[in-house]
Amino acid sequence: MNREWSELNKSVQTLLKKRDTYEEGLKRLFELRGKLWDVICSFRSELSREDFCAIPFIGADGYHSKTIAYSLWHIFRIEDITAHTLIAGDEQVFFRGGYQERTGSPIITTGNELSGRQIADFSEQLDISGLYDYISEVKTDTEKILRSLPFDSLKQKMTAERREQLLSLNVVSSDENAAWLIDYWCGKDVRGLIQMPFSRHWIMHVEACLRIREKLRKMTK
Numbered sequence: 715m716n717r718e719w720s721e722l723n724k725s726v727q728t729l730l731k732k733r734d735t736y737e738e739g740l741k742r743l744f745e746l747r748g749k750l751w752d753v754i755c756s757f758r759s760e761l762s763r764e765d766f767c768a769i770p771f772i773g774a775d776g777y778h779s780k781t782i783a784y785s786l787w788h789i790f791r792i793e794d795i796t797a798h799t800l801i802a803g804d805e806q807v808f809f810r811g812g813y814q815e816r817t818g819s820p821i822i823t824t825g826n827e828l829s830g831r832q833i834a835d836f837s838e839q840l841d842i843s844g845l846y847d848y849i850s851e852v853k854t855d856t857e858k859i860l861r862s863l864p865f866d867s868l869k870q871k872m873t874a875e876r877r878e879q880l881l882s883l884n885v886v887s888s889d890e891n892a893a894w895l896i897d898y899w900c901g902k903d904v905r906g907l908i909q910m911p912f913s914r915h916w917i918m919h920v921e922a923c924l925r926i927r928e929k930l931r932k933m934t935k
C-alpha cells in the first residue's frame with residue numbers, strides 16, 4: 715500500500731475515535747480522498763477508451779484482475795449505496811440522477827457478481843463521460859453527508875428499516891459473491907462504514923488501477 719495514503723488513513727481512523735479530534739479526522743479523510751481523487755481524474759486524461767476496458771490481469775487473484783472502468787463503478791456504487799441508503803436514509807445519486815441511462819450500465823448493482831470476461835464486457839458498455847459525472851456527484855454528496863454528521867452519530871448501528879430499504883432496491887446481487895455485502899455493511903456502525911467504503915476501499919482499488927495502468931504502459935512499449 716502507498717505509504718503516504720496508508721499513514722494518512724491510519725491517522726484518520728485514530729482521529730475519528732475521539733470527540734475532540736473528530737473534526738480533524740474528517741479534515742484528514744477529505745485530504746486522503748482528495749489525493750486519491752486526483753489519481754482517479756488523471757486516468758481520464760491519460761487513458762484511452764480501450765484502456766478503461768482492458769483487463770491485462772484477467773484470472774489473477776486480486777483487485778487488479780478487474781478493469782479500471784469497473785473499479786471506478788464499483789467504488790462509487792458502494793459509496794452511493796452506503797452513504798445514502800444506509801447512513802442518510804435518502805435517495806441514491808444513481809437513481810436521482812438517472813445514471814443507469816447516463817452511464818449506459820446494464821446493471822444497478824455493485825458489480826461484485828461479475829468476473830473475468832463479464833467485467834470486460836460490462837466495462838465496454840459504460841459511457842466513460844457519464845461514469846465520471848456519476849462518481850464526481852457521489853463524491854460530493856458523500857462529503858456533504860459526512861460534514862453533517864455529529865460525532866455521536868458515529869456509533870449508530872444500521873437499523874432494520876435501513877436494511878429492508880437496501881434489500882428492496884435490489885442494488886446488491888443475490889449471487890454469493892455479492893450477497894454477503896448486506897450483512898457486512900449492516901453489521902457496522904457509521905464509523906465502520908467510514909473506515910471502509912469511504913477510505914480504505916478507495917485505496918485498495920485505486921492502487922489496483924495503478925497496477926493495471928502500469929501494465930498497459932509496459933504492453934505498449
